[in-house]
Amino acid sequence: DTGVSQNPRHKITKRGQNVTFRCDPISEHNRLYWYRQTLGQGPEFLTYFQNEAQLEKSRLLSDRFSAERPKGSFSTLEIQRTEQGDSAMYLCASSLMTAKEQFFGPGTRLTVL
Amino acid sequence: GEDVEQSLFLSVREGDSSVINCTYTDSSSTYLYWYKQEPGAGLQLLTYIFSNMDMKQDQRLTVLLNKKDKHLSLRIADTQTGDSAIYFCAESMRMDSSYKLIFGSGTRLLVRP
Numbered sequence: 001d002t003g004v005s006q007n008p009r010h011k012i013t014k015r016g017q018n019v020t021f022r023c024d025p026i027s028e029h030n031r032l033y034w035y036r037q038t039l040g041q042g043p044e045f046l047t048y049f050q051n052e053a054q055l056e057k058s059r060l061l062s063d064r065f066s067a068e069r070p071k072g073s074f075s076t077l078e079i080q081r082t083e084q085g086d087s088a089m090y091l092c093a094s095s096l097m098t099a100k101e102q103f104f105g106p107g108t109r110l111t112v113l
Numbered sequence: 114g115e116d117v118e119q120s121l122f123l124s125v126r127e128g129d130s131s132v133i134n135c136t137y138t139d140s141s142s143t144y145l146y147w148y149k150q151e152p153g154a155g156l157q158l159l160t161y162i163f164s165n166m167d168m169k170q171d172q173r174l175t176v177l178l179n180k181k182d183k184h185l186s187l188r189i190a191d192t193q194t195g196d197s198a199i200y201f202c203a204e205s206m207r208m209d210s211s212y213k214l215i216f217g218s219g220t221r222l223l224v225r226p
């Protein structure tokens with residue numbers, strides 16, 4: 001297994017459009033996390049899944065954002081009616097239930113024009 | 114509160130040691146982490162330390178933890194040009210069934226030949 005993968009790597013969209021990102025965690029990792037990183041800052045936690053259950057959501061996750069992990073494997077993050085302030089790197093991480101390490105993917109860089 | 118602070122920039126000569134410092138606020142953090150991010154890439158986990166330890170060494174990396182002062186440092190021995198990157202300190206914050214990571218803004222390390 002080569003690690004956490006994310007697609008697409010880059011996305012450019014116009015304001016008001018919807019976008020969807022995908023994350024494939026390391027196989028057998030039952031925990032999956034989404035973070036957002038804006039320029040010059042560290043990542044900020046958005047949401048967390050244990051298997052298919054979404055157990056925690058940050059206040060940063062407005063109602064335009066929705067995340068799913070329907071079969072407990074890959075996850076999608078959708079942003080509806082994108083705004084310029086949504087421009088950021090969206091990072092996915094995964095971990096085993098018993099582990100303290102979170103392993104990050106390469107991220108999806110979103111640019112909203 | 115949640116706040117992790119790091120100095121913004123560090124420049125060292127190749128072969129010297131680098132020391133990157135971090136302060137955190139949550140005294141209940143069980144684990145503290147160091148991640149490395151190269152341009153356009155995701156985060157690579159370098160090492161982490163359990164809060165009841167005061168030092169951890171892993172090859173060229175030494176982590177020192179002063180829990181009383183909530184101060185964490187990362188020492189890189191024999192720094193190489195390939196170590197040039199942004200280094201993030203993170204504290205763990207307990208959620209119901211897992212941890213989320215609270216990151217600092219990162220320290221940009223520049224290694225001069």
